[in-house]
Amino acid sequence: MRLRSRIPLVATVAVIAVGVLASCSRAAEAPAPAPAASGTPAAELRLAYFPNITHAPALIGLDKGFFAQELGSTKLTTQPFNAGPDEVAALLGGSLDAGFIGSSPAINAFAKSNGAVRLIAGSTSGGAQLVVAPGITTPDQLKGKIIATPQAGNTQDVSFKKWLKANNLEIGTGPDKVTVQNLDNPRTLDLFKSGQLAGGWLPEPWSSRLVDAGAKVLVDEKSLWPNGQFPTTVLIVRTQYLQEHPDTIAALLRGEQKAIDFATGNPAEAKTVTNDSIKKLTNSALAPAVLDRAFSELSFTIDPLAATFPQLSKDSVTAGATEKETKLAGFLDLKALNSVLQAAGKPAVDAAGLDKQG
Incomplete structure (x- = not known):
């Protein structure tokens, strides 16, 4: 199962991905100050994701039109990736606005960019x-x-x-x-x-x-x-985009919540939609036994499980991915998510103090 050649961005950013992630030691610096939010709906949202079961909410949200419905007049442009470091390179290079991504690359993106990205939601646990x-x-x-x-x-x-x-x-x-x-x-x-x-x-x-x-x-x-819970996939966004287009980000989050509700409420159809999406992207569908097993190994939640991130930051040092522990003050911004959840009558999620500036 390989991504088709019609998505050249993966190839172009792969060469610089290691360099982008290699120097994450700037995490101790305070995040850059935020400009005043304009609240203007964006003309376009450039969104990244992987053709994996762990990104099923993204695949379902795209296939079922949940993101497009909520975004309205905002054009949705999507880009699939194989792994997080390549996606981080594109995000920090300015060719993406938001992306579904693994927890470790999300931390590294925050550290490397001196706060130019924010984690705004969860997506998948386990798997x-x-x-x-x-x-x-x-x-x-x-x-x-x-x-x-x-x-x-x-x-x-x-x-x-x-x-x-x-x-x-x-x-x-x-x-x-x-x-x-x-x-x-x-x-x-x-x-x-x-x-x-x-x-x-x-x-x-x-x-x-x-x-x-x-x-x-x-x-x-x-x-x-x-x-048994850890954040496999989360949703991050460029900080400037979040500040300039909070309504667009709220729409993206509403679309994601619809996708997660669909996945948990209609598991059989969710498997079919996800498998069909993977086939379109990779020219290969999953066998029924593989599909069933994969879905049984994970769960979908818009809660980013914020309390796990200090440990994840330590793990990056232990694994040699970063030279020193990332200071996570200001890493999460859950204001838009909790507003969306409140409007839907759902409980708020906890930022575990990681939304506070250091």
Whole structure:
């Protein structure tokens, strides 16, 4: 399953993605002061997402027209990506306004940009696993093996490297180390089938696709978090865009809430819509067993699970994705989301103090 060549932005930003994320140590600086909000509806909203089950609310919102309906006269332009670091490069480069993205790249974007992005909502919890060849049953058996993650610094890459360190496993080459190979998810599946990879720490549906190809679950990331909840996918936006077009962002959030309500209230149809969308983007649909398993491994929530982000920031340091812990003061801006939730008669979500400027 590969993204079609009609989306060249992925290729152009991939070269600079590592550079964009490499120097996240500026997190200690205070976020840039905000200009006064104009409240003018935007002429266009450029939105990013992945063709993954973990981005089902985005796929459903697009397919069912929930975003377009709420945005009204604002033109919606969309761009799919394979992994978060590429999306961050495009967002910070000014070619995107908002994006569904993993939690670790969201933190890195905030740190690197000195507060030029804000996290405004959640989307998906769970749905990531370390799946390996069936003969591997203990962490020590990963020594001398090659394990894939989608991209250096992405959410699963950080989780895997943190887990390796917790299990006293060294990253590198040789019989006593674990080689971490960053690969596009479709390539990971191909190489696992051919025996060239021992497995991967992957998001859905890719962990389920490897299971379908014979892999076994060694670690379900849900087991590493309280109550099994951690933010796999969140929604971020450029701070300037949020300040200049709060009504447009509120419309985007209303569309997302409609998509999440649809996914939770109509699970069978949600699977069909998501699978059809993935097929359109990648020329390949998921087998029914893979689709069912993938959906069972995650949940959808507009709550960003803010209380988990201080730990996620520490994990990025542990994994070597950042040099020092990101100061998260001002990272979240949930004013628009809580206004949308209040208008819909739903409870507000907690920013865990991360909406306060440092």
